Amino acid sequence: MPPHVTPALELRAVSKAYRIGGRRTDVLVDFDFSMDAGEFVVVTGPSGAGKSTLLHLAGGLDAPDRGTVAVAGRDVWSVGAGARAAFRRRNLGFVFQFFNLVPMLSAVENVSLPLVLDGVPARSADARGVELLERVGLGDHLRHRPAELSGGQMQRVAVARALAARPSIVLADEPTGNLDSHSSTEVLDLLRSLADEEHTAVVLVTHDRDAVRYGTRELHLVDGRTRPSTAPGGEV
Ligand SMILES: Nc1ncnc2c1ncn2[C@@H]1O[C@H](COP(=O)(O)OP(=O)(O)O)[C@@H](O)[C@H]1O
Ligand SMILES: [Mg+2]
Numbered sequence: 001m002p003p004h005v006t007p008a009l010e011l012r013a014v015s016k017a018y019r020i021g022g023r024r025t026d027v028l029v030d031f032d033f034s035m036d037a038g039e040f041v042v043v044t045g046p047s048g049a050g051k052s053t054l055l056h057l058a059g060g061l062d063a064p065d066r067g068t069v070a071v072a073g074r075d076v077w078s079v080g081a082g083a084r085a086a087f088r089r090r091n092l093g094f095v096f097q098f099f100n101l102v103p104m105l106s107a108v109e110n111v112s113l114p115l116v117l118d119g120v121p122a123r124s125a126d127a128r129g130v131e132l133l134e135r136v137g138l139g140d141h142l143r144h145r146p147a148e149l150s151g152g153q154m155q156r157v158a159v160a161r162a163l164a165a166r167p168s169i170v171l172a173d174e175p176t177g178n179l180d181s182h183s184s185t186e187v188l189d190l191l192r193s194l195a196d197e198e199h200t201a202v203v204l205v206t207h208d209r210d211a212v213r214y215g216t217r218e219l220h221l222v223d224g225r226t227r228p229s230t231a232p233g234g235e236v
Contacts, residue, residue: 014067042215093162152183
C-alpha cells in the first residue's frame with residue numbers, strides 16, 4: 001500500500017451560496033478538491049465562476065455552508081476564530097492582486113510581519129525576511145517602502161511574505177492582474193521556483209491562459225463546477 005500522505009488542501013462536498021436581497025446564487029455545489037504538497041494548481045475560468053470564493057474558503061476567510069475544508073489535515077472551521085487566525089498565519093500564505101502590503105513598513109518588515117505577529121523573535125524574523133527578499137532579487141531594496149517600489153517589485157515582496165512562515169500552501173488570487181507582461185512572468189517564475197524549493201503547494205487563480213504552463217495541474221471552473229481541461233500549456 002502506498003504511504004498515506006496528508007493533502008495540503010482538501011475540500012469535501014463543499015457548497016457555498018451567497019444571498020443578496022433575497023436572491024440566492026449557488027457559487028460552489030458539492031465541490032470536491034484535493035491537492036498534495038508540491039502541487040501547483042492553476043485555477044482558470046470566467047469571471048463569476050467562483051474562483052475567488054474557492055480561495056476564500058480554502059484560506060479560512062469565508063465559511064462553507066456545507067462540507068469540510070482541511071489544510072494540512074486540519075479542519076479549518078472546527079476551531080474558533082482566534083485559533084483559526086493563528087493557524088492561518090502558520091499554514092497559509094496569501095498573494096493578492098493589489099499586493100496588500102503595509103504602506104508604513106519597509107519591504108523586509110512586510111515580509112517578516114507574519115512571523116513577528118506569530119511571536120518569532122525579531123532577529124530571526126528579520127533574517128528570514130532578508131533571505132527571502134534576496135531570493136526574489138530585492139536584496140538591495142530591503143528598506144524601501146511599498147510606495148518606493150514598482151508593481152512587479154511589490155508583488156515580489158508579497159510572494160516573499162506569503163512564504164515567510166513556511167506555510168503548507170500559498171493561495172494567490174490574480175497576482176499578475178495588475179502587472180505588465182514582463183513583471184507577470186518574473187512574479188510567476190519566482191512563485192513557482194520558491195514554492196518548489198520550499199515544497200509549498202500553490203493555488204494560483206488567474207484568467208491569464210499563459211499562466212497555465214506554470215502549474216502541475218489546471219482546475220477549470222465554470223459556474224462553480226469543475227470542467228474538463230487540457231494538460232498545462234495545452235489548448236482549450
Ligand atoms: N461576498 C459576496 N456576496 C455576494 N455575492 C458574492 C460574494 N462574493 C462573490 N459573490 C458572487 O459569487 C459568484 C462568484 O464570485 P467569485 O468567486 O468572486 O468569482 P470569480 O473570482 O471566479 O470571478 C459571483 O456571482 C459573485 O457575484
Ligand atoms: Mg475573483
